[in-house]
Ligand SMILES: NC(=O)C1=CN([C@@H]2O[C@H](COP(=O)(O)OP(=O)(O)OC[C@H]3O[C@@H](n4cnc5c(N)ncnc54)[C@H](O)[C@@H]3O)[C@@H](O)[C@H]2O)C=CC1
């Protein structure tokens with residue numbers, strides 16, 4: 120437990136509540152602030168989560184947007200979600216307005232706060248949050264392809280019969296349709312995936328489709344995804360609060376591509392401490408540049 124570790128979660132729907140629930144059982148935060156435009160949602164989530172908080176070391180309460188701006192870590196999970204068949208980018212106009220309201224209501228934001236964007240389209244909103252918040256680029260990140268990378272590792276863990284946490288493979292680029300898998304640098308136990316007998320028979324494009332389509336599969340079946348992102352976002356908060364310096368793929372402004380997209384980054388107290396340049400094959404590099412271009416076309420509008 121870190122004495123001064125106040126985390127504000129703005130947007131207390133399914134994602135915000137799942138994050139709060141996952142985070143409180145890490146027992147690393149002194150307090151979680153729950154913020155939402157709908158006061159009934161705040162009251163309901165605080166009442167429900169307080170019963171769980173009772174058996175964790177983290178307290179929970181409702182708060183205003185202004186108070187959220189003074190938290191150590193500000194997570195933004197407010198906004199519209201996709202309907203079946205809708206790409207994440209379709210949410211931009213609605214969620215731009217939501218984000219503008221939220222960040223406007225937080226000002227002046229504590230200058231050393233770290234902001235974690237979760238709402239979609241996460242890469243574009245991270246780019247916008249960096250501009251609107253006035254925070255340094257390293258202090259504003261998005262959950263990006265952390266969730267997609269988790270999905271990929273789960274899938275590969277099954278193919279190679281190994282714990283997913285021992286699969287070292289990344290989904291990079293957009294948390295969305297143009298994402299790509301860095302196959303050439305993927306390893307298990309330091310051995311390239313391509314050196315395993317399973318490699319030849321593995322349909323890599325089918326795996327990529329399954330990973331990038333998993334959100335829509337869940338949305339079709341139950342209307343929304345929230346536990347996966349709740350756990351990923353809680354893990355990112357953990358890494359920041361305890362300065363763990365874990366490397367995760369997050370959405371951040373990347374000089375090389377000149378846009379905000381996901382690359383593996385070392386994360387700690389001041390947010391992103393370093394971005395790593397994954398060695399990519401020629402075709403992979405082309406696909407990442409395509410993803411960057413797709414994002415640039417929208418990010419340039421904001
Ligand atoms: N980055 C990722 O990997 C993932 C992102 N998401 C995204 O997270 C977002 C939230 O999803 P859910 O929680 O399922 O939606 P939800 O509909 O359950 O909750 C959204 C909440 O935002 C609140 N809200 C709207 N405008 C607000 C404002 N101006 N200030 C404060 N609160 C406001 C609503 O009142 C509602 O409680 C969506 O954009 C969704 O696409 C969802 C899953 C994964």
Ligand SMILES: CC(=O)C(=O)O
Nearest residue numbers: 207239266334344348
């Ligand atoms: C909804 C979403 O972005 C996801 O589950 O990947």
